[in-house]
């Protein structure tokens with residue numbers, strides 16, 4: 001099966017060229033290539049990038065298939081331009097054993113829209129007290145390469161230290177949900193003037209930053225790497241800079257929502273804006289954008305967190321935190337980073353594909369667009385002008401805070417190992433949903 005992408009801008013760079021994909025690989029790049037019997041995709045000057053890699057997504061299978069499944073989450077990922085996603089371990093049951101992590105990998109391959117890499121739990125049941133069998137999960141079919149208790153912080157410093165020590169000998173990555181729980185008891189919104197005025201209990205920046213600082217030091221002493229999930233404050237950006245300066249192996253991601261939204265959204269008390277970590281202040285948003293532009297923050301990760309309507313359309317304090325992200329991520333990165341001149345398209349490739357693939361050690365993702373490379377690719381129309389409608393997204397849930405917003409950039413085609421997985425809003429899975 002072959003595909004000819006006609007008239008595309010590789011990394012957004014002129015001149016437009018053709019890219020022929022055959023047998024899962026990029027076979028040739030040049031003007032006016034002969035399509036032969038290939039499926040032709042008219043590029044019309046659209047931008048060709050390496051397929052996106054999401055280090056942080058919640059697919060809710062097993063346990064909450066009423067809100068998302070591996071099939072529906074994979075469809076959302078393919079439509080969003082992703083060729084690999086990492087499915088977090090806070091499922092029910094928790095992905096703290098090889099039975100679950102292998103199931104997630106196998107089911108993802110069966111659906112065939114995106115490589116679904118299982119994230120293993122660091123501690124049994126996300127309980128924070130006993131290390132899970134990381135080595136067994138790493139040795140399984142699903143080859144777990146990233147471990148996280150995301151949703152919960154590994155707050156016990158001794159457990160975190162042991163996990164980091166263990167991770168460096170296994171060659172896997174520990175990803176931390178940085179939230180000192182003693183500082184966020186009952187907290188539901190960013191601690192600042194807005195939460196004070198609205199009477200919402202505050203989640204201080206220090207709850208995140210104190211764990212980032214602590215874990216940087218623990219990683220240093222363990223000779224390990226640590227990855228910070230959903231960085232949300234200006235102080236975290238400063239700490240990352242400091243730690244890198246010390247030679248500490250620390251990486252971090254930022255979510256599209258923390259790049260676009262701030263806590264002024266809370267005025268309506270609409271729990272669609274409730275997320276963990278909370279939407280911060282405009283000055284944090286600015287620092288995160290600058291940190292992503294200069295490489296202090298390595299990459300964008302969605303923290304795609306589907307929730308049922310009854311868990312979002314309720315009193316703010318009762319609502320579950322989290323928002324959808326896979327289908328809107330690229331559009332938001334373009335609006336917040338490319339349009340203001342903070343990143344060019346090569347930069348988008350870096351933060352959406354290359355860095356995440358490197359951080360987690362995926363050798364077939366985030367690769368250069370060159371002849372002989374695996375064809376994990378995405379085609380982006382920078383001038384699509386489309387409006388987000390939650391009910392029309394591929395996710396089962398529709399908890400998007402971007403409802404009714406209009407964006408310019410849209411993913412039009414995604415290819416996984418040379419096979420089209422999404423084209424013009426339609427997915428092509430190996431099996432039905």
Ligand SMILES: NC(=O)N[C@@H](CC(=O)O)C(=O)O
Nearest residue numbers: 058150151275276305321322
């Ligand atoms: N981000 C969220 O607000 N929620 C996530 C958990 C998490 O990422 O911490 C979820 O699983 O719903």
Ligand SMILES: [Zn+2]
Nearest residue numbers: 150151177229
């Ligand atoms: Zn988290």
Ligand SMILES: [Zn+2]
Nearest residue numbers: 088150151303
């Ligand atoms: Zn998460």
